[in-house]
Amino acid sequence: MARIVQKFGGTSVADMDRIKNVALRVKREVDAGSEVAVVVSAMSGVTNQLVAWVNEAHKLHDTREYDTVVASGEQVTAGLLALALQNLGIDARSWLGWQIPIHTDGVHGKARIQDIQTDDMIRRMKEGQVAVVAGFQGVGPDNRISTLGRGGSDTSAVALAAALKADRCDIFTDVDGVYTTDPRIVAKARKLDKITYEEMLELASQGAKVLQTRSVEMAMNHRVRVQVLSSFSDAPGTMVVDEEEIVEKQIVSGIAYSRDEAKITLLKVQDRPGVAAAIFGPLADSAINVDMIVQNVSDDGRTTDLTFTVPKADLDRAVKVLEAKRGDLGFQALKPDSNVVKVSVIGVGMRSHVGVAKQMFQTLAEKSINIQVISTSEIKVSVLIAEEYTELALRALHTAYGLDAN
């Protein structure tokens, strides 16, 4: 008998009609003879309202109280879906994080799951009861509700699937799978039948918002077979699987982009040992993540130019931190630029194929798109370009790597 975890996001449970629809979908899986656990998000809009209230109550809020307030959204959906299932004649019960329990660490607001007690749940699932689990939440060592960070219900679902040793974890969302690139930009984008964990991880961390990055890491570590599919259609989705399961490997599987980064260039920084630490240390201390870094070759042997990216939301803060250190760092000028986009080509096939980066540079050059920064990993090449070229670059690369739909 198959054991399946199904996860439904906020738009899939946005109102009672949709919750009833979700119940019908769960019923289909039950009727097929599966043991089913369902993980639900808050009804869409609810979390935003709760967060707004929290911020109105206290701008720099106590994250323990934030968790108490915000986790109530998933609690409501879990109860309502259990009732909607019962209304279809299906035995079902809701489970809150503290009831299972899902133990997390004590980092409220972005807690990490430590362990999940599933004995009672499995016993009931074997008796035919559907477990409806409130996503996004657990219980901390302080016996208070903890939450897993925005999008944390994906992580709840994958962690539960791992703990339940589920055969599959279906993530129902408002898109019907993982695409070669954003279909809103590239009309010829294709839905992928399968993608590897590593590729999905790069896609998620490079800006594709289908799955929360942490959930993909967790799926990879525990070898949970994840399927991304739409709750609004019956089409099969995209399976996220082990590399061995993919017979025909594409060299490039997908192209991601992120508009969430901004560029900072420091002109005429002193070119001496320790200067990088002097620059990036204070940024790290201010919890600002630096992503791409490029240091130019020194012209005069004494100074150099340094370019790097930070999250766009942190740009102003980063500039302030660096200007405050200007005396120590001795740079001549600081040039911030938020009109940039990071474009990444991703594919496990790169490991065994050379020339992927070369083709990327060539394609962009043919369109006269200037590359500002480059960074690479084993299965990814990312470039920073001016934001206005986003669409042009995505379409050209999609064609160049043979990804266009027929």
Added chain:
Amino acid sequence: MARIVQKFGGTSVADMDRIKNVALRVKREVDAGSEVAVVVSAMSGVTNQLVAWVNEAHKLHDTREYDTVVASGEQVTAGLLALALQNLGIDARSWLGWQIPIHTDGVHGKARIQDIQTDDMIRRMKEGQVAVVAGFQGVGPDNRISTLGRGGSDTSAVALAAALKADRCDIFTDVDGVYTTDPRIVAKARKLDKITYEEMLELASQGAKVLQTRSVEMAMNHRVRVQVLSSFSDAPGTMVVDEEEIVEKQIVSGIAYSRDEAKITLLKVQDRPGVAAAIFGPLADSAINVDMIVQNVSDDGRTTDLTFTVPKADLDRAVKVLEAKRGDLGFQALKPDSNVVKVSVIGVGMRSHVGVAKQMFQTLAEKSINIQVISTSEIKVSVLIAEEYTELALRALHTAYGLDAN
């Protein structure tokens, strides 16, 4: 150092502005040097929305899921008020029913509190932390959220006050105290400074909606000093206290009325032993509460007329139950009447004074108001009259018992 429990109802925490206002009120008590625990209801309207969703999901809902969904409202308010207090520089934390824990029995939807663990809370209160407790909820023996029935936050507050051995339990509501009668009907109604538990209990169960009946019983049993007062004004409220605390006892303290009852008259019922059981048994089996009962003297020695009241909401059901038994009961006709009101005069002074009932009948007779049914208890006389006389009867009785404000 005084230890105070404060309870704020739904209208007092209806939005963030009001929650901030409540925080200021709590601060005043903290600044006065008290140890404070606060019990909160859901923001007004929230519970109704949640109940509507539950009914939409499943008409005959599983009360365990009902509790899971509906209790979320108080959870949100507790977190938000804790944050609003922190924002004023006051150490505060929210407590949910399962965290304290407040253990209840397993009757979901209308659970009864069995015990409250307060050691940790008291330790923190002694250190100056305000405990913000989600009202209306506990945790059942099944480790699932239980709720105490509509208005259950009053009971939460009184039970907590008893467990904490609090010096006072302040129930903040949208009226500024307990009145001699409904001031919307009788302009000369006076706010009472003090009222005994027994009187308050009769008032609550006779239709005055200031406090939940169960909370008054509990206050009486545990001798919790309860004060009813408005969260929108600074006037002192009404203290509900032991009879010994009231020096000048009124014979009649208040006049209540209830439009929630309906009358049923059975004509020509057989007058033989066992007939009452045959009539009221089936009603009890259908969970229909019978309140006032009067049986006429038999004219012919074989049949009699029987009149009684049931909750107006159950009238149709009661008629069906009785009609189905018509063959067995052998009554000639059944006359339902929902245009009735029950008016009660209440006062502990009745125990030592005769003539209270006589004065009531006389006053009503002077206004040509026909009394349909009478019932009495040690400190109460209730009559059933036609609903159209409600205002007239209340005003006349209020004057007759010397309750009018100067």
